[in-house]
Amino acid sequence: MLGFVLQRLLQALVVMLAISALVFAGVYGIGNPIDVLISPDATQAIRLATIAAYGLDQPLHIQYRDFLLRLLAGDFGRSFVFNMPVLDLILSRLPATLELTLVAVLGATAIGVPLGMYAGYRPDSIAARLVMALSVIGFSVPTFWIGLVLILTFAVSLGWLPAGGRGETAMLFGTAWSFLTLDGWSHLLLPAVNLSLFKFAMMVRLARAGTREAMLSDTVKFARAAGESDAVILRRHVLRLIAIPIVTVFGLEFGSTLAFAVVTETIFSWPGVGKLIIDSISSLDRPVMVAYLMLVAFLFICINFTVDIAYAALDPRLRVKGAA
Amino acid sequence: MNATSPVGRFWREFCENRVALAALVVVAATILLAILAPFVVPQNPYDLASLALIDARRPPGYVGRSGFVHWLGTDAQGRDLLSAILYGLRISLQVGLAAGALAFAIGATLGAVAAFVGGRVETALMRFVDLQLSFPAILLALVLVAVLGPGRGQLIAALVAAQYAYFARTAHGAAAAERAKDYVSAALSTPIPAWQVVFRHILPNCLPPLIVVATLQVANSIALEATLSFLGLGLPVTEPSLGMLIANGFQYMLSGRYWISIYPGVALILLIVAINLVGDQVRDQLNPRLKR
């Protein structure tokens, strides 16, 4: 087990290094950051001084080395726009995004998996067709458009829920969270639904496909032959059989949901990292872009790692023989 | 059942699903409308001289200064929305199809070649593809568009970069299975050049799964382009795609002028959902495991 963990950590390190190089090349290597750093009417002397101060006169690989060394020291640079350390900036916005993403993905799984299982169990029923129609919509309609419709319906026409912002927050572990207050929930609901619809559709499809296949399997036939009821079979046998792809997708989608939060946060003015990255892209705030991408990559690797561990917990066949 | 060509059988089976057939009709009609847009719209939406601010933000059914009915209302510049939508469809379809076709060509070639060459090259290529697949396409496209700057070519490049990996993965999987079959070894033992074996023998046999991916990815490209345009990072303002029309109308939605955003959106959704439904049916038909 230790060997497995070490091997994975080493892999993760290589991947992070590769991503840092790509990100560096993509964001620093292309274009000239100096135009953003100083005003166009600055004197040549100031210009050269700034270039030297940021090390932009150095060859690219030296710049990359310095960039890596600074990263290792936890220094992601300062935001050009907010003029504060990028790490602090991102960390201050991260809880809002994490909260939104977590509610969306958990909700999508908790509702999508049972519905998908039902659709796979009774594929010809009207309810199953309805669920599948909903999933086609969730799958193919762009997130931003669903967000607009949600705002138009629930905020503008019906006036039930607010159209944006985080609402009232409460402190926990030294951070402000919306999910601790009722007002916070009312603000959280629409963006969370918006963000979750795609995951919901995905969970429905996965659960349906898995259930359909499992229901035809000998395992289920054998359980039936033993007199087990369909409810027990679905809950105890099928759910466990389809858990592995679902956990995988749950993990992977958690990462991509963080990324998709970009769109939802923009529409609902949710002050998370997604909104931050959009703003920094439009203002070419490079340090923020780099730090954000590195952070997302890091999260992805952590998630993949966790998913691998969860696999072993869910599928006894993957456990190391000596441990069993 | 009398034996006909595989295509004929495929088509008949496709027609049995009424929903998919209706979706196919919608897709065909949309493409036709987009091609014929200049001949069917009442107004050229890019001809600024024909626009008047007095006609701006009028609701559906309004009869404008130029004397024709704006069936879907007008936008903030007094542009006829129906005309703007049809021109927007043109742009969205062009970008989506171009990006899909390029991603198909690049991805399929890469995947098939990787499977054919094998060894370290295959491992390295596929590792890279997997790594990229685990990274959300929208983020990649977002960053690329930000780095490359605005423009149709840049946007298509960003979409291709974000999507070729799906084709590469699919082509690799199918090609690796084909590579192991006897007919490939047989073809290789003849003096036919290896690249011909890849393109004439292996790739054609990988087509069915690739076609499914292609349908879904064209819909994805269109959605992605709309999303990027909505976020203000897509096409330049001179080429208003559906996403941009929706974004432009967003600010008026809260004041109740819903049509500026909603109708372009409906057109977009109709197109994307229809393509997806067609793709789903094709996939189901090509999936032997669901056959009874």
Added chain:
Amino acid sequence: MNALLAVENLATHFATRNGLVKAVDGVSFHLDAGEIVGLVGESGSGKTVTGFSLLGLVDAPGRIVGGSIKLEGRELVGLPQAELRKLRGRRVAMVFQDPSATLNPVLTIETQMRLALEAHERVGAAAARDRSADLLTRVGIPDARRRLETYPHQLSGGMRQRVAIAIALLNRPSLIVCDEPTTALDVSIQAQILAQMKALAADFGTALIWISHDLATVSALASRILVMYAGRIVEEGPTGEVLRKPAHPYTQGLLDSLPSIAAPGEDLRQIPGSTPSLANLPEGCAFAPRCAFADAACKSAPATRRTATRAVRCHHPLGEVAWPL
């Protein structure tokens, strides 16, 4: 008649894209309590579907369209699924061919056995464990308590099949349908399990329907043999008589293709042709196109002709038995 099982004119059809498949078409047989009967035929002859029909487990697009299945005097055809469920496992159970596919790979043996018990009664965890361990021991699994905690992949194929048999026996059913349970196993283990099954059936007083394509296996076990072809039972009789004096040309063909019957050095004889597609069976006798004895009479479907112990469905039965018309 106080038979345990009486099947009359059972018909199970599948409505498929390629037409109506009559997988089981007019099958009749009966079974006494504790009796072991072999159901023999090539793949696609309808023997597995017959087995599933007995448990009311025919999956769509298949459906029992006619006939009667009386288990302990109770009619099963037309019984609601909820009632059938209560009978499954408790009155009639089933063991499948491939034990690595039947057991759930992600649940422990203990969980799977407890689920089978809980399907019919409320049992505490400790009681369930005791009963499960007891049965595992009886089917020949040593160190049963420790095995309960393992997962299927940690057991050998033979052990897995024993677990499946234990699960089938768990609720002491009066009939177990065994669908080629030894086909996927090594030959040495096959023999062990066959012997054990015979002993267990006697112990528990359980009747067995042993489905197999292999006459040799069945002859070691069953007291009577049913030969199935194209959805119908074409011959029936006591094992010894059927093997020594087959009446149906198809049974003769099956016997001829057994390695033990051919003389050493002689080629095995095969039945010419292959099993017909059940979707478009020929008019008349389904075996006629492959039969050496077929003539004009075979254009019409043969009726079942019975003596006291045997039955055959053929216009030209072999041997010197006087078959009534």
